[in-house]
Amino acid sequence: xxxxxxxxxxxxxxxxxxxxxxxxxxxxxxxxxxxxxxxxxxxxxxxxxxxxxxxxxxxxxxxxxxxxxxxxxxxxxxxxxxxxxxxxxxxxxxxxxxxxxxxxxxxxxxxxxxxxxxxxxxxxxxxxxxxxxxxxxxxxxxxxxxxxxxxxxxxxxxxxxxxxxxxxxxx
Amino acid sequence: xxxxxxxxxxxxxxxxxxxxxxxxxxxxxxxxxxxxxxxxxxxxxxxxxxxxxxxxxxxxxxxxxxxxxxxxxxxxxxxxxxxxxxxxxxxxxxxxxxxxxxxxxxxxxxxxxxxxxxxxxxxxxxxxxxxxxxxxxxxxxxxxxxxxxxxxxxxxxxxxxxxxxxxxxxxxxxxxxxxxxxxxxxxxxxxxxxxxxxxxxxxxxxxxxxxxxxxxxxxxxxxxxxxxxxxxxxxxxxxxxxxxxxxxxxxxxxxxxxxxxxxxxxxxxxxxxxxxxxxxxxxxxxxxxxxxxxxxxxxxxxxxxxxxxxxxxxxxxxxxxxxxxxxxxxxxxxxxxxxxxxxxxxxxxxxxxxxxxxxxxxxxxxxxxxxxxxxxxxxxxxxxxxxxxxxxxxxxxxxxxxxxxxxxxxxxxxxxxxxxxxxxxxxxxxxxxxxxxxxxxxxx
Numbered sequence: 001x002x003x004x005x006x007x008x009x010x011x012x013x014x015x016x017x018x019x020x021x022x023x024x025x026x027x028x029x030x031x032x033x034x035x036x037x038x039x040x041x042x043x044x045x046x047x048x049x050x051x052x053x054x055x056x057x058x059x060x061x062x063x064x065x066x067x068x069x070x071x072x073x074x075x076x077x078x079x080x081x082x083x084x085x086x087x088x089x090x091x092x093x094x095x096x097x098x099x100x101x102x103x104x105x106x107x108x109x110x111x112x113x114x115x116x117x118x119x120x121x122x123x124x125x126x127x128x129x130x131x132x133x134x135x136x137x138x139x140x141x142x143x144x145x146x147x148x149x150x151x152x153x154x155x156x157x158x159x160x161x162x163x164x165x166x167x168x169x170x171x
Numbered sequence: 172x173x174x175x176x177x178x179x180x181x182x183x184x185x186x187x188x189x190x191x192x193x194x195x196x197x198x199x200x201x202x203x204x205x206x207x208x209x210x211x212x213x214x215x216x217x218x219x220x221x222x223x224x225x226x227x228x229x230x231x232x233x234x235x236x237x238x239x240x241x242x243x244x245x246x247x248x249x250x251x252x253x254x255x256x257x258x259x260x261x262x263x264x265x266x267x268x269x270x271x272x273x274x275x276x277x278x279x280x281x282x283x284x285x286x287x288x289x290x291x292x293x294x295x296x297x298x299x300x301x302x303x304x305x306x307x308x309x310x311x312x313x314x315x316x317x318x319x320x321x322x323x324x325x326x327x328x329x330x331x332x333x334x335x336x337x338x339x340x341x342x343x344x345x346x347x348x349x350x351x352x353x354x355x356x357x358x359x360x361x362x363x364x365x366x367x368x369x370x371x372x373x374x375x376x377x378x379x380x381x382x383x384x385x386x387x388x389x390x391x392x393x394x395x396x397x398x399x400x401x402x403x404x405x406x407x408x409x410x411x412x413x414x415x416x417x418x419x420x421x422x423x424x425x426x427x428x429x430x431x432x433x434x435x436x437x438x439x440x441x442x443x444x445x446x447x448x449x450x451x452x453x454x455x456x457x458x459x460x461x462x463x464x465x466x467x468x469x470x471x472x473x474x475x476x477x478x479x480x481x482x483x484x485x486x487x488x489x490x491x492x493x494x495x496x497x498x499x500x501x502x503x504x505x506x507x508x509x510x511x512x513x514x515x516x517x518x519x520x521x522x523x524x525x526x527x528x529x530x531x532x533x534x535x536x537x538x539x540x541x542x543x544x545x546x547x548x549x550x551x552x553x554x555x556x557x558x559x560x561x562x563x564x565x566x567x568x569x570x571x572x573x574x575x576x577x578x579x580x581x582x583x584x585x586x587x588x589x590x591x592x593x594x595x596x597x598x599x600x601x602x603x604x605x606x607x608x609x610x611x612x613x614x615x
Binding site for chain 1: 233432459
């Protein structure tokens, strides 16, 4: 049962990553549009700069989750690789409980409340960004999605490490 | 809230971070976790909101956009066979020289590894493309591995470089100026490496024999076509990206966006484009952007806490107290970076050490741009100095087992290049103009 849930989390992250990686292509298209309208037609868009930054930050946060799925976040591993699997699991459990869960839990809640207020406040447009298309809501949704997946992926890793520590075998 | 002297706080922060990092847990999370816990004692629960806004500042930074774009460009160049063909074309031209393949490898690293943020990517690319051909033609394994490690590492420094984008964001320096500050030193290093290979193979022909005659009997016209066809497209893309930044035509991320598009067009034109390549490149971009920006955002948070309780003054007092004046201080900083580079990943060193030290540079009477670039050149060595020498690990890991490359071969191979970097550092310390002249000519 637990095994199936954990596998479902991996699959979910994998699927989302293959969709969200297209944001990279979208980013390039938006930049090109912006560059052409500024340098060729001499008519820069007002929303371009803000939208690009929103798009960029969505790529970053979704990238966090994907990198965690592949265990790509940087470690200094010259001691870590010499530890037994159980000790490594212990390092991850302590680190995750101490450094990850409190802060990123709070960040995810913050992102959720920010998205919720954008939704009920009808904040579809950032005045600050010169009347961008209804990106703020989409942006906040993507950030929340990325943070939730990141949190979920760490949770899955945490469960696996706990199992490894307790039973001495991989789940 | 609480009254502890900044000296003690600095000590607590440094020790906690060191223990956390050495345990092998993700550096980014150790940094931000320690910062949050210490910050909590100062400001209480609002610390979470402060961290949220500091992370937000970093990931909404417009320079950040250059990271996915350059990564995408680099991955496309590396995976689209363009690199293999470029190597082949260089080989035809340089093959008749002693050590010609080693020279080709270095040039390939200089030109094409530029968009790759991670030394893993550039070194493994060079290993896959060039190691076998060198070993099979009788090159000494240590020379072959040395040029791969040095060439792959150089790509990280030569602009367009993600290392410099990160440095610019965290140390509040102009990314454009950093690019052009690193431009001349990067090519000087490349030149030193090339000269070394030529001289060494001239003295010991058996370690880098010229390619057999039959391999390079191709008409001159054909050679020119190959050179124009394979070497020029990537070179033109990179030069035009840099040119638009230099002349103030476009911002860094706009130039990066255009560069990514141009690379895409070239892969299509060279019939190397496929949907699979596109998808792989986008996923790799997502992954690299993810881990690079997690550590960047988190390090920015820890630096914020450090500055908040006055750690900068503690550090600058410590550095100013070094014997032998400002050059004594400079030497101490460089030595510290070198030693840290043996154990810690370069990205963490840049993000923490460099971004804390660069603001101190004016107190010492040094130009912050020069100071930052000196540390970047210094960190080139961190990839090649054991025990944590990523270039060596990756080279050994990507080498096919039947070539029989040992880590001893690789370590012997990189030593001369580490010495050359030290020589270059001395050169740039005596002639700072090498770094500062080009940025001063920038427009806009």
